[in-house]
Amino acid sequence: xxxxxxxxxxxxxxxxxxxxxxxxxxxxxxxxxxxxxxxxxxxxxxxxxxxxxxxxxxxxxxxxxxxxxxxxxxxxxxxxxxxxxxxxxxxxxxxxxxxxxxxxxxxxxxxxxxxxxxx
Numbered sequence: 001x002x003x004x005x006x007x008x009x010x011x012x013x014x015x016x017x018x019x020x021x022x023x024x025x026x027x028x029x030x031x032x033x034x035x036x037x038x039x040x041x042x043x044x045x046x047x048x049x050x051x052x053x054x055x056x057x058x059x060x061x062x063x064x065x066x067x068x069x070x071x072x073x074x075x076x077x078x079x080x081x082x083x084x085x086x087x088x089x090x091x092x093x094x095x096x097x098x099x100x101x102x103x104x105x106x107x108x109x110x111x112x113x114x115x116x117x118x119x
Contacts, residue, residue: 036110039103043095044111052115062091067115082108 040048047059052067054060082104088094095104 032106033110033113035103036106036108039099039107040110040114043099044107047092052111064092067111078105078108078112081112 045056047056047062047064048054048067049056049059054064054066056064058064084092085099085104085108086094086096099107
């Protein structure tokens with residue numbers, strides 16, 4: 001096989017691999033977003049509401065923070081939020097042992113992507 005043919009074959013293989021990797025990443029992100037939305041609906045919406053503002057009856061009683069504001073107590077990165085969800089904060093219960101790491105990370109990523117605004 002000539003050098004030029006070998007390069008073309010390697011380039012084609014690499015291109016195919018990169019496209020497959022990109023598609024797998026997109027699919028994984030979609031699944032994580034779905035899981036995050038499901039967990040948010042089941043565990044968070046009662047206090048924080050569909051819009052993340054926290055003005056539900058339970059949210060007002062618990063003083064749930066407005067997730068659309070940039071000044072969340074423990075930051076707005078998904079890593080920081082997942083830590084808060086694991087450990088609890090104020091009146092919010094801890095979810096460690098109640099939700100899997102996958103669920104905690106998915107709902108944190110979902111909330112940050114849906115509600116966190118750059119200000």
